[in-house]
Amino acid sequence: MPKQAALVDKDKSLREMLSTNQWGTYFGISQKLLEQTWSKLTAPDGNSVVYISMEIAADRDVYHPIRDRLQRLNITGSTDPRLDGFVKKFLLGPEKIPNYGGGLGVLAGDTLKSMADCKIPAVAISLLYRKGYFTQMVDSKIGQISWSGNWEPGNTPSIYLLHQPGNPDLPLEIEVPFCDMENRESYAYARVWLKMEVNSRLDSFVPHLLLDYSCPSSPEAIRLAAQNLYDSSSEMVKITQRRMLGAGVLPALRALGITSHTMHLNEQHGVAVLLTQIADRLEEKFGPDYGTRASDPDILAAAAEVADRIVYTIHTPVKAGHDRFAKELHRMVGHAFCQRILHLLAQDSDNHADFNFTSLAMRVNRATNSVSRLHKEVTQQQFPQFADKITAITNGVHHLTWISPAKAEAYDSFKELHNWREDPSVFKNGLGLKDNNRFCAFFEKAWQQDNHILIDYVNRMLVKHRNQMHETWIDPPNLLSHLSEPGSALKPGVFTIGFARRFSTYKRADLIFEDIDELLRPILAHDWPVNFIFAGKAHPQDEPGKALIKMVIDCQGELLEKSRGLAKLVFIPNYDMAIAKIMVAGVHAWLNSPKRPLEASGTSGMKAAMNGVPNISIMDGWWAEGYHNGATGWKFGHEEIIDSQALQEDREGLLYKEDSTSFYKIFPEILEAFYVPEKHPDFLERAIMNLPLNCTIFNTHRMVAEYAQRYQLQLSTAQVNRLEKLRENYRSDPDYRG
Numbered sequence: 001m002p003k004q005a006a007l008v009d010k011d012k013s014l015r016e017m018l019s020t021n022q023w024g025t026y027f028g029i030s031q032k033l034l035e036q037t038w039s040k041l042t043a044p045d046g047n048s049v050v051y052i053s054m055e056i057a058a059d060r061d062v063y064h065p066i067r068d069r070l071q072r073l074n075i076t077g078s079t080d081p082r083l084d085g086f087v088k089k090f091l092l093g094p095e096k097i098p099n100y101g102g103g104l105g106v107l108a109g110d111t112l113k114s115m116a117d118c119k120i121p122a123v124a125i126s127l128l129y130r131k132g133y134f135t136q137m138v139d140s141k142i143g144q145i146s147w148s149g150n151w152e153p154g155n156t157p158s159i160y161l162l163h164q165p166g167n168p169d170l171p172l173e174i175e176v177p178f179c180d181m182e183n184r185e186s187y188a189y190a191r192v193w194l195k196m197e198v199n200s201r202l203d204s205f206v207p208h209l210l211l212d213y214s215c216p217s218s219p220e221a222i223r224l225a226a227q228n229l230y231d232s233s234s235e236m237v238k239i240t241q242r243r244m245l246g247a248g249v250l251p252a253l254r255a256l257g258i259t260s261h262t263m264h265l266n267e268q269h270g271v272a273v274l275l276t277q278i279a280d281r282l283e284e285k286f287g288p289d290y291g292t293r294a295s296d297p298d299i300l301a302a303a304a305e306v307a308d309r310i311v312y313t314i315h316t317p318v319k320a321g322h323d324r325f326a327k328e329l330h331r332m333v334g335h336a337f338c339q340r341i342l343h344l345l346a347q348d349s350d351n352h353a354d355f356n357f358t359s360l361a362m363r364v365n366r367a368t369n370s371v372s373r374l375h376k377e378v379t380q381q382q383f384p385q386f387a388d389k390i391t392a393i394t395n396g397v398h399h400l401t402w403i404s405p406a407k408a409e410a411y412d413s414f415k416e417l418h419n420w421r422e423d424p425s426v427f428k429n430g431l432g433l434k435d436n437n438r439f440c441a442f443f444e445k446a447w448q449q450d451n452h453i454l455i456d457y458v459n460r461m462l463v464k465h466r467n468q469m470h471e472t473w474i475d476p477p478n479l480l481s482h483l484s485e486p487g488s489a490l491k492p493g494v495f496t497i498g499f500a501r502r503f504s505t506y507k508r509a510d511l512i513f514e515d516i517d518e519l520l521r522p523i524l525a526h527d528w529p530v531n532f533i534f535a536g537k538a539h540p541q542d543e544p545g546k547a548l549i550k551m552v553i554d555c556q557g558e559l560l561e562k563s564r565g566l567a568k569l570v571f572i573p574n575y576d577m578a579i580a581k582i583m584v585a586g587v588h589a590w591l592n593s594p595k596r597p598l599e600a601s602g603t604s605g606m607k608a609a610m611n612g613v614p615n616i617s618i619m620d621g622w623w624a625e626g627y628h629n630g631a632t633g634w635k636f637g638h639e640e641i642i643d644s645q646a647l648q649e650d651r652e653g654l655l656y657k658e659d660s661t662s663f664y665k666i667f668p669e670i671l672e673a674f675y676v677p678e679k680h681p682d683f684l685e686r687a688i689m690n691l692p693l694n695c696t697i698f699n700t701h702r703m704v705a706e707y708a709q710r711y712q713l714q715l716s717t718a719q720v721n722r723l724e725k726l727r728e729n730y731r732s733d734p735d736y737r738g
């Protein structure tokens with residue numbers, strides 16, 4: 001094609017990716033799709049769902065369908081300046097959106113992506129944090145150092161500041177009722193950013209609204225509370241953030257005309273949305289002085305009506321995960337009438353001076369979900385009064401985000417897995433792959449590539465840290481940065497174990513280093529080298545969590561010396577989705593060592609499984625379902641029945657001795673399976689069996705198909721059939737009668 005014609009053609013493709021409505025102009029989706037989606041979300045039947053979450057993670061460097069489309073079409077610019085601006089932004093714009101702290105946010109992002117893929121009518125709401133979550137640096141002597149700077153959402157592809165209808169110069173602002181310190185009614189204001197979670201075919205998207213309270217019209221205290229995700233500098237800031245999320249939902253939906261009947265609370269953080277709805281209903285019934293006219297039974301009746309709209313997912317049995325606030329404090333952010341509702345519905349059974357937001361969420365909903373089978377049992381024990389309505393939907397991960405390019409290519413080459421991108425349930429057809437020599441060879445080659453990418457990343461990082469040492473006062477966190485040749489500190493092909501997640505005491509990141517001599521015994525006995533690659537952030541106010549990071553990096557010297565250089569431990573600072581993606585694909589085994597049953601689900605191990613990487617894990621969370629009697633990896637640690645003792649989080653209750661000893665028992669067998677040629681087929685088989693046994697189940701397509709049942713949406717027959725197919729291989733909760 002002549003050059004000029006090709007350009008015209010490309011401009012045509014680009015124009016088809018442009019759309020506009022009264023609030024803004026967007027890139028990546030067609031006008032038709034925008035209108036279709038919006039008309040569903042604003043239809044009077046309310047046949048859609050609002051997904052409410054404190055954090056939603058969807059960095060562009062791990063999944064970016066619009067950029068991929070541009071690259072496939074070989075488009076790098078346009079003669080139309082507006083289109084050219086979008087193209088440049090989507091090709092070159094910053095990829096990170098630092099609005100997540102860990103697994104909860106990543107799950108939320110993966111959920112929205114699968115909802116977009118499966119065309120489930122949904123809209124999401126979260127907060128926009130101007131500084132986001134912190135950036136982690138690690139110094140060998142100090143440990144974690146946290147730092148946060150502003151990020152610029154306006155520069156980030158797929159995020160748009162909505163403007164007032166028909167007035168591009170004025171941002172849309174919503175008004176959200178609060179209280180001031182004197183208990184007088186006050187208001188906060190939030191601008192609304194729209195982020196689009198677009199599917200890979202660009203023929204479906206889920207809008208995600210980010211409420212930005214840092215606008216000039218908001219009171220200063222609110223603006224300050226809108227800076228950092230999970231700011232816990234004071235209880236007041238914490239409770240303010242919760243209210244910003246929950247009380248902002250209805251004003252945001254109203255401003256955009258969204259009618260969704262069902263609301264999904266991803267964890268209890270946004271539970272204040274219930275208070276507003278209950279008050280709204282009473283106001284409808286009793287008029288403006290409902291506060292004095294409504295009786296307690298009226299309030300309870302209104303709550304029962306509201307409950308019919310709510311689906312709630314509880315994510316953890318760990319105490320720190322549940323919001324309890326002093327009654328006194330709540331007075332400062334909620335109106336007197338909210339207090340009355342809370343008195344009726346949010347009493348904390350342990351402490352009468354507190355309100356308990358988890359209790360409130362538990363009480364007012366139509367379906368309560370735990371995030372794995374085992375977590376269901378634990379939750380039922382923790383909340384016996386609600387045991388009957390607690391069901392399980394085991395978490396998943398978005399397979400298109402987490403499968404590495406090399407593995408994807410291997411999966412693409414085998415007809416057994418045909419159509420795996422669209423329909424991950426086809427992985428069930430991969431039972432024979434372990435005996436298919438051609439597949440085994442493809443798979444191992446892809447794994448080697450992924451391992452190279454990881455090792456290369458680590459080696460370059462070691463060099464970078466060493467160079468930075470001369471420019472900043474940060475002492476490199478890894479001893480290996482001090483080698484004369486840090487650029488080849490780690491060698492590909494060496495058995496590499498990965499561990500990365502938030503550093504929280506119950507996750508016991510340091511468990512396997514409890515007795516270093518025991519850990520090294522099989523390594524020394526056979527001269528088998530091992531790399532341990534660790535990463536993860538601790539919340540800046542979590543001192544014990546930060547101490548764990550220090551403890552882990554402090555093990556490096558002893559490991560190196562006692563193993564005569566065979567055991568190398570590296571810590572990668574500033575864990576994020578991109579690091580997760582290269583780690584879960586590039587290691588040879590993924591380690592998870594939480595105290596059972598405190599890890600409600602865990603999802604990083606599922607990401608490894610998606611890449612055919614076996615897990616070595618405590619029988620907790622999803623692994624109790626994904627272990628398949630050893631077909632997909634290894635288990636260790638105690639498996640006693642769950643009682644109240646099991647929920648202890650103090651150091652003595654964390655069973656370090658017992659569970660580390662159990663790890664040292666299985667470790668030699670794992671090394672043998674990797675290093676001894678006759679045993680290696682066994683290792684490979686466990687790896688590959690993750691495809692039919694775990695990829696089929698632990699994907700968010702299956703998960704949202706199960707949630708769609710709880711949402712009670714009216715869907716077309718074709719869609720009902722598609723969702724049925726996605727979940728037909730697995731029922732998270734055999735007791736659930738939908």
Ligand SMILES: *Cc1c(COP(=O)(O)O)cnc(C)c1O
Pocket residue numbers: 101102103104106500501502575576577580601602603604605607
């Ligand atoms: C997947 C992921 C997590 C969650 O890991 P868990 O094993 O579930 O704790 C946390 N952080 C990031 C960046 C992730 O990608």
